Amino acid sequence: MSHDARPVFFDRTHTDDLIAYLAAAPSPYHAVAQAAERLEKAGFRQVAEADAWEGTAGGRYVIRGGALIAWYVPSTATPATPFRVVGTHTDSPNLRVKPVPDTGSAGWRQVAVEIYGGVPLNTWLDRDLGLSGRLVLRSGATRLVQLDEPLLRVPQLAIHLDRQVNDNGLKLDKQRHLTPIWGLGPVDEGGLIRYVAERAELDPAEVLGWDLMTHDIQPPSYLGRDRELLAGPRLDNLLSVHAATAALAAVATSAAAEELPYIPVMAAFDHEETGSESDTGAQGPLLGRVLERSVFARGGHDEDRARALAGTICLSCDMGHAVHPNYSERHEPGHHPVPNGGPILKVNVNNRYATDGVGRAVFAAACERAGVPWQSFVSNNAMPCGTTIGPITAARLGITTVDCGIAALSMHSARELCGAQDPYLLASAVKSFLEG
Known part of the structure; x- marks a missing residue:
């Protein structure tokens, strides 16, 4: 079911920027760094969690690993001013490098990986994969790495060796069949980390820890005869992170920024795909502590915090399902969201x-103010429903x-795959929500 609004001009520059963001953010750490760069251009400044915070007006953000919390304090804010929070997550399902990464078999050099999140395993077969993530140095500093080159590949078994695969279905063993190859020869112990460190112009001996993952190096792109679709990696959920970043930056730099009735907040969590139970996930204390410290920095106390949270609303933004034309029976027949029909x-x-x-x-009110059409989504009663950071944030x-x-x-x-216009429509609705 759709809810029409007055027509909205499609600003393709927003989707162009989303494409650039996706390409530059192959890991949660890169997603956070790219969002911070955009916020810096809008006048936000980073604050450290270990420092004392000021209660003065302006935009601020904190980074912890693959998570970012940003907020803008209008000059008219009081200690009890409520928040408007947009919640997203920076992680996506993929293949992540194990602590002892170098392995191999039958004369092939391979990289040991662990499955992260709910991965349709076959989609990672026969793709040219790069490596990204972070290296942790002996000094405690971290270094982001992004190798956008064909380094690894998970080869599929030739049909000649499994002639019934199209009849019986492809069955992949997560331990045996998902190990990428990246060369020939005997197992080179320490070879992967040595290679990544050298590519980052670091002494391998200085690297004591790492969080590395694979990514498909094919860039995101418009798709279709009329370029009305967007195909790319990590749309779930970097599309929402990008929309929240753009919306918060626009609100903070608007002429009405100092008259906002709420304090707009962006919360980009990590580890949603594995349950959010971490210090950077929605089940952790990060967002609650940031909101609390914001109240206290403005001279507030427990009563002000309680009043502020009582008036706070969170918009949890995550990807949903369009009706699949080849499997329409798996969708709720009375609710058929369509691409470019607006947010759901x-x-x-x-x-x-x-x-x-x-x-x-x-x-609905936020979409009406923005002139954005919107749609309703509910799962088929016979199908299990996924979840988001929304219920976690509400309960916590x-x-x-x-x-x-x-x-x-x-x-x-x-x-x-999604509609190429929807990212702009979502960002417009989020901006309207943050403005209150």
């Missing part, structure tokens, strides 16, 4: 999504939370 409001009465009637009204902070997103195909695949 996600509802599940069993609280897999956090949206209720109050949240629906908030979301006790705040009204709404789940929304973009309709897409191939969620969690190495490459996903």
Whole structure:
């Protein structure tokens, strides 16, 4: 079901920038760095968690690993001013390098990987893969690495050796069949980290830790006869991170920034795809502590914090499902979100999504103000429903939370697909929500 609004001009420059963002953010650490760079251009400045915070007006952000929390304090804010929070996540399902990465068999050099998140395993076969992530040095400093070159490949078994694969289905063993190759010869112990360190112009002896992962090096791109679709990696959920970043920067630099009735906040968490249970995930204390410290920095106390949270609303932005034309029977027949139909409001009465009637009204009002059409999404009763950071945030902070997103195909695949106009429509709705 769709909810039409007055026509919105499609600003393709937003999607062009999203494409650049996706290409520059193959890991959560890069996604955070790229978002911080955009916020810096909008006047935000980074603050350290270990430092004392000021309560003065302006934009600030904190980074912890693959998570970022940013907020803008208007000059008119009081200690009890409520927040408007946009919640997203920076991680995507992929193959991640194990602690002892160098392995091999039958004369092939290989890299040991572990499956991260819910991965459709076949989508990672026969793709040219690069490496990205971070290296942790002896000094405690970290160095981001991004090798956008064909280094690894998970080769599929030739059909001549499995002639019934099209009849019986492809069955992959996560331990045996997903190990990428990256060369020939005997196992080179320490070879992978030595190679990555040298490419980063570091002494391998200085590297004591790492968080590395694979990524498909094929760049994101427009797709289709009329270029009305967007195909790319990590749309779930970097599309939402990018939209939240753009919206927060636009709100903070608008003429009405100092008159905002709320404090706009962007929360980009890590580890959503594995349950959010970490110091940088939505189940951790990071967002709650940032909001609390923001209240206290402005001279507030526990009563002010309670009042601020009582009026706070969170918009949880994550990807949703468009109707798959080849599997339409798996979708709810009365709710058919379509690409370029605007953002979707996600509802599940069993609280897999956090949206209720109050949240629906908030979301609808934000879309109306922005002139953005929106759609409703609910799962087929016979199919299990996924979840988001929405219910986690609502339960942890006790705040009204709404789940929304973009309709897409191939969620969690190495490459996903959505409408090319929807990213701009989502960002417009998020901006309207933050403005209150």
